[in-house]
Amino acid sequence: MADERHINLAVYVALLAGKILIENGSNMERVNDTMNWIAKNAGLKNFQAFTTLTGMVASASNQTSTQVTAINRRANDLTKVADVNELSREFGSGKITLRQMKRQLEIIRFRNDSTPVWLQCLAAAILSISLMVVFTGDRQDLAPAFIIGGLSYAVYLVINQHFTIKYIGEFVASLVIAILAILSVHLGLAHQADNIIIGSVMSLVPGVPLTNAARDLVSGNLISGLTRAIEAIITAAAIGCAIVIIIRLM
Known part of the structure; x- marks a missing residue:
């Protein structure tokens, strides 16, 4: 026994x-x-x-x-x-x-050791302007990208806290990014909506699932690798569809 x-x-x-x-x-x-x-x-x-x-x-x-x-x-x-x-x-x-x-x-x-919400939003805002400069070279829209990146990530966190449906957080946050980016250009507060969108969505991109999917596939864990890859693809599709919808409507 x-x-x-x-x-x-x-x-x-x-x-x-x-x-x-x-x-x-x-x-x-x-x-x-x-x-x-x-x-x-x-x-x-x-x-x-x-x-x-x-x-x-x-x-x-x-x-x-x-x-x-x-x-x-x-x-x-x-x-x-x-x-x-x-x-x-x-x-x-x-x-x-x-x-x-x-x-x-x-x-x-x-144990609940999650990073405070305000710090996560600040990190997302800094990431938005950093990657906007890296990917597009745009230094004129730093302030709009900073605000939109942080605000959209706050929306993402709130949605995920109140809804258990996967991918809805990324979808709604991307809607907010596209709307605010286009409005900021129309109001004369920014120059290139595309550059702001590119920088701001980067905090929503599923980098860890994509990396783990590749590692699982290489190591022979095919079920987990394919599952993680599909999750990452659906997340990317949710982000892209939301932005396309707003671009078409506005």
């Missing part, structure tokens, strides 16, 4: 670590390596795990019981990814026990 409880606990901890990694933007190769590392250092034999972006299944030591966990949300919090990796290394070196790691993982999962 003691061995069975240990096996079940070790499988649960491995699944919990993998779940936190997936929920916070890790690529699937890191997820699999971390779970296998935990299982190995916990003394599990024949550890097997099937991991996808929406759920995971794992078992070990030829036990008849298999543990399953669902993944219902995904975000990009690389701090939590780094914390899980550090915990797995501490467990592997014997600094913490399996039960201590379980408690620490549960704390990490439910």
Whole structure:
């Protein structure tokens, strides 16, 4: 019974670590390596795990019981990814026990260490003007791009906070970007709406999912790679469709 409880606990901890990694933007190769590392250092034999972006299944030591966990949300919090990796290394070196790691993982999962909204909007505004200059060379529309980039990202955050429908945040924020950019040109406050739009949408572009999709495909995780690629394509389509709609109407 003691061995069975240990096996079940070790499988649960491995699944919990993998779940936190997936929920916070890790690529699937890191997820699999971390779970296998935990299982190995916990003394599990024949550890097997099937991991996808929406759920995971794992078992070990030829036990008849298999543990399953669902993944219902995904975000990009690389701090939590780094914390899980550090915990797995501490467990592997014997600094913490399996039960201590379980408690620490549960704390990490439910910890709210998100960046303040005002700081996220400020970062989006700075990113907007920086990439507008890099991509277009336009230095005349810095002020409009700064304001529109920050304001549109605030809209994006508010939409995602109140709605669970994916991609609607990117769509509405892109509508705001296109409307404000065109209006600013019509009112004589800016010179090139296209340049402002190019800079402002960059904070909405799914860079992390695209990178992880490429890494998953290269590492052989075809299901996760294709899923992430499709998500990134749909996000890009939502952004593009919103801007095209406003351009056509205005």
